[in-house]
Amino acid sequence: MNKLVRMISDDGSLYVLALDSTQMIREMQSIHKTSKVTSAVLGRLLTAASMMGILLKGKDDTLTLKMSGDGPASPVVVVAHSDGSVKGYVGDSNVSLPLNDKGKLDVSGAIGHHGTLTVLKDLGLKEPYSAQIPFASGEVAEDITAYYAISEQTPAVCGLGVLVNPENESVLCAGGFLIQLLPTADDETITNVEKGLEDILPVTTMLADGLTPEDICKKVLPLFNLELLDESNVRYHCDCSKERVTRALISSGIDGLSEMAQDDKTEAVCHFCNKHYLFSQKDILKLIDELKK
Secondary structure (H helix, E strand, O other): EEEEEEEEEOOOOOOOOOOEEEHHHHHHHHHHHOOOHHHHHHHHHHHHHHHOOOOOOOOEEEEEEEEOOOOOOOOOOEEEOOOOEEEEEOOOOOOOOOOOOOOOHHHHHHHHOOEEEEEEOOOOOOOEEEEEEEEOOOOOOOHHOOOOOOHOOOOEEEEEEEEEEOOOOOOEEEEEEEEEEOOOOOHHHHHHHHEEEEEEEOOOHHHOOOOOOOHHHHHOOOOOOEEEEEEEEEOOOOOOOOHHHHHHHHHHHHHHHHOOOOEEEEEEOOOOOEEEEEEEHHHHHHHHHHHOO
């Protein structure tokens, strides 16, 4: 079960979210057959997006995160809904890299040390909110933290982790936390947050030690009294359908459909869940006729 909790300090100075996304990332790995390092790359961004998505206010609001860098796994794209459900894909799921100089999976090497993080929020308005910042490091958590500071001008701290079995590449655990300071936060609040994070263990270490998301919130903010606001069970979920794929084909126009009609069958594959959709030549010709009406 992928449990996400949101807590608030009793003085109203900050929010903190924590998520155990282990099952969600295992499902992602099963769908995309990711390598050790791309499981960490995509798993971290999915975890971050789920926490950011739950902060959306509208039921139909969506959030898209895209990291485009100079690494071999780029781009990495994730979409989250306001219920915390997510889907995503990585440019090359088979990338394999040696461990970095800290003996960890080389996430920034896979995405790239140089690139851009794009955040797109569809809030049901005429134009979606869009922001783009250069990579802070390519380590995902640092880039999410930088996004909040630069684009939303909100002090935040993000921690993310995916622990992969080095022998069989299975996901052992995954999760993250996100701290957001509220307008009532003062210098003392900032100091206490920094003190709490000084010797904090990696997220995956805390999860492997049996800590729950509530425990993690309290662990990263030991100097605050926290109250539970809400909790959610999130999931990896792709909402693709034959109807949606059909609309995508129609958007290619008569010329695009005419080119497809040269083949006996047209196959479309969803990037997010790898589901295959087959269209016969007759199906494509019917779409062309409908466009001509």
